[in-house]
Amino acid sequence: MSKKKLWAALAALPLVATLAACSGSAADESAEKGTAENPVKIGVVGASDPYWQTYTEAAADEGITVEIVDFGEYTQPNPALSEGDIDINQFQHVIYLAQYNEASGDDLTPIGATAIYPLGLYSTQYDSVDDIPDGAEVAVPNDESNQARGLLVLQSAGLIELKDGGSVFSTVADVDESASRVKVTALEASLTPTSLPDLAAAIINNDFVEDAGLKASDAIAQDDPADPNAVPYINIFVTKAEDADNEVYNKLVEIYHNSQDVLDGVQETAGGTAQFVDTPAKELQASLDEVVADIKAKG
Incomplete structure (x- = not known):
């Protein structure tokens, strides 16, 4: 909508x-x-x-x-x-x-x-954000609210830079590719966990974490309450x-x-x-x- x-x-x-x-x-x-x-x-x-x-x-x-x-x-x-x-x-x-x-x-x-x-970043290949190689592919949900929030999580984790610092309306188009470590792909929210084997990491909505066989504690990055974003x-x-x-x-x-x-x-x-x-x-x-x-x- x-x-x-x-x-x-x-x-x-x-x-x-x-x-x-x-x-x-x-x-x-x-x-x-x-x-x-x-x-x-x-x-x-x-x-x-x-x-x-x-x-x-x-x-x-x-x-x-x-x-x-x-x-x-x-x-x-x-x-x-x-x-x-x-x-x-x-x-x-x-x-x-x-x-x-x-x-x-x-x-x-x-x-x-x-x-x-928190909205978390998960990976089945890497144990920390620092381990994710430059140029790797990371997914975010494609719905408007969670896409923006996921992008802000990636920015706080140091994986991407958003033009103008980002906002609650940011989209993948707002990613400054030249200043970012990873490539970002937007997927339907239910597909982000099932796509993990083909991705370096993915932002997964809380509703799908348990269904993916994951726990919230498995997240390698998530919202930082101290971050103004x-x-x-x-x-x-x-x-x-x-x-x-x-x-x-x-x-x-x-x-x-x-x-x-x-x-x-x-x-x-x-x-x-x-x-x-x-x-x-x-x-x-x-x-x-x-x-x-x-x-x-x-x-």
Whole structure:
């Protein structure tokens, strides 16, 4: 799907998340937010993951009542937040939020980070990036989002150089071949693991790593959370813009990072791939603004 079609589809999404999605009785909005009478409603995709119960208990220990609201699709939590059916959501990375805001004309705002789920470079021939010979062929997925991200991983690993430093919209055409160590080929994402015997290495989406008989720990390179290019792929807590400074909501971000039981639960669910980051909200907002500007520039 083209970006224009994606944004149009996002803009046209109906509000499928209603109060019926919420469990329990209606909140007493006159009560203080975070009390049992008026819990903080956090929208997620995958509320059955055990760490959300752990998180709810950790919040209760800090005197904040949280209600986790489950959504079946990624398209649902942002409209629900915009309409006030929930107070916070936590399911998306910065790029997804930028695309939603630009398509809908909304101004939903990140208030805290959670983790990056890395995109990795794998090889069955070489044990490290340094072992890959000059001129070797390396594959990236051909879908727009993962292609750009894969190219940024290759650049961070020192295998390629991208013209103008690269962006979340980079393609294989943006590779500066004269300054790069390897040749890059774009393949359909499901083919990158099966093509490994014929390649020096390949970027493999997390969904296909296990199916390829690999483990996340087999990656010879992956997103570096310290690299500014990785910031748009950080998963985030999001509120309405007017709630960005809400003390209770910001305390809930702190609770996520301060509870080792929560972090352990997230890591178990992620199969050990989560890289936790506590990027300040101002940096997340700056990244969001940059991606939105790039979207506008691309038209």
